[in-house]
Amino acid sequence: MNVVVVESPLPVDDVAAIEQMLREADPFVSPPSNIEDVYSLPLYLHNAAAGGATLYALLDNNILTRATAFASGGAISENAEKARVDRLAAAVMCFLIAASFRVEPNISLHEKAAHDGHDEAVEQLRLLRIADHVSAQTYCDVALGRTQRLPAEAIAEAISRLPADMPPARQPDFAAQTPGWRAAYYILLKAVSLYRLDTTPAEKAHAFLTWSRTDAFFSVGATTFGLMFLSPPRPAMIKRVNSDDPAAVKRGIENAAWDLVYLKHWKDQVSASAADSIWFVCTNDQLLKRIARLMIAPDAESAAQARLSMLGDHWRNQAAAIAHHYEMESAATMTPDRNEVVAGRYAALAEGIANLERELGL
Numbered sequence: 001m002n003v004v005v006v007e008s009p010l011p012v013d014d015v016a017a018i019e020q021m022l023r024e025a026d027p028f029v030s031p032p033s034n035i036e037d038v039y040s041l042p043l044y045l046h047n048a049a050a051g052g053a054t055l056y057a058l059l060d061n062n063i064l065t066r067a068t069a070f071a072s073g074g075a076i077s078e079n080a081e082k083a084r085v086d087r088l089a090a091a092v093m094c095f096l097i098a099a100s101f102r103v104e105p106n107i108s109l110h111e112k113a114a115h116d117g118h119d120e121a122v123e124q125l126r127l128l129r130i131a132d133h134v135s136a137q138t139y140c141d142v143a144l145g146r147t148q149r150l151p152a153e154a155i156a157e158a159i160s161r162l163p164a165d166m167p168p169a170r171q172p173d174f175a176a177q178t179p180g181w182r183a184a185y186y187i188l189l190k191a192v193s194l195y196r197l198d199t200t201p202a203e204k205a206h207a208f209l210t211w212s213r214t215d216a217f218f219s220v221g222a223t224t225f226g227l228m229f230l231s232p233p234r235p236a237m238i239k240r241v242n243s244d245d246p247a248a249v250k251r252g253i254e255n256a257a258w259d260l261v262y263l264k265h266w267k268d269q270v271s272a273s274a275a276d277s278i279w280f281v282c283t284n285d286q287l288l289k290r291i292a293r294l295m296i297a298p299d300a301e302s303a304a305q306a307r308l309s310m311l312g313d314h315w316r317n318q319a320a321a322i323a324h325h326y327e328m329e330s331a332a333t334m335t336p337d338r339n340e341v342v343a344g345r346y347a348a349l350a351e352g353i354a355n356l357e358r359e360l361g362l
Helices: 012-025 041-049 061-071 080-098 107-116 118-131 136-143 152-160 181-195 201-214 220-229 246-272 286-295 300-332 338-347 349-360
Strands: 054-059 102-104 277-282
Touching: 012 041, 012 080, 012 136, 041 080, 054 061, 054 246, 061 080, 061 107, 061 118, 080 102, 080 136, 107 118, 107 246, 118 152, 181 201, 181 220, 181 246, 181 349, 201 220, 201 300, 220 246, 220 286, 220 300, 246 277, 246 286, 246 349, 277 286, 286 300, 338 349
Parallel strands: 054 102, 054 277
Antiparallel strands: none
C-alpha cells in the first residue's frame, strides 16, 4: 500500500478562513473536471503530492496589478472597499501558491504594454514572478488582516529564489496586439454606436445581431457582452462610455475588449490543453465569470440555455426573442464558404474599425 503524506503550508484555521473568503467571492472559473470543490485546498495538496494534474491560473488585470503592487512593497488601501478587494487578491495568491498553481499573466501583460509600453509589461512580469515566489502564509497574513503589506524580508527571500534567467533576456513583443483583440474591439465599437442611436433597446439588440451576421463575427464572448451592454438597465460594463472626452470613451472600449480577449485566451488554452492540465480563470468581474461559463458549455443546447438565462437577467420578457434571433443569425453564418467570408472580414477589420471610430468621434 502506498501512503502519501500531505503537509499543509497553512494552519487548519487559516485554511478554513481563506477558503471561506474565496467561496464568498467566487473568483475562480474552471472547465469541467473531477474537482469536487474548487475552493477546497486539501484536494489540491493531495493532487500535488500525488503528481496529478498541472494547474494553471490565468489572472485578470485587476488581480495581477494588486499582486505586483504587493511585490513592490505596496500596502492595503485605506479605502474600505478597495481594502476588501486588496485582501481578496492576497487570498487568491495565498491559495494559488499553496495549491501549487502555475500563475499566468499573459493577456494582462499585452494589455499593460498596449497602454504603457513593452518595458513596463516586462517589469510587471518581473514583479509577478516575485509575487508568486512569496510564501502562502505571508499572503494569508495579509488576507486575514494581520499585516498591511508583504514584509520586506519576504520580498527579498522571494527574489533570492527566482530563477537566474528571470526575466528572460528575450521577451515576446508584449506591445503587439494579440489575435482576436481587434475583432472584439470592432464588435464593441458597433455596440456603442448602436447604443447612441435614438431607438429602443430591443431594436438596438436586433440590429446588432443582424450586423454580426452581415458584417462581422459571432464571437460568443463579444456578442454576448454586446447584448448585455445594450440591455435596458445597461450594466456599467464599458467605463466612461457617456464621457464627453473621446479619449476616455476609447480607453473604456479598449479595456472591455481586453477583458474579452482574456476570456478567449483562456478558452483557447482549455481547448488545447492535455488531459492532465486544467486552466482556471481568476477574476472579480461577475459578468465575465458568467460569460466564461457560457464559453465552455459542453454542447450547443447547454450554451443556448445559458445564454437565455443571462439575457433573462437583463432583458426580461424580451429575452426569448433576442435569444432566438441570436441562434437564427448565428446558424445563418454556417455556410459552405464560411471560412472565406470570415477571412475576408478579418482582412477588412482595419477599415471597419476606422469607420466606426470616425463615426463615434474617437
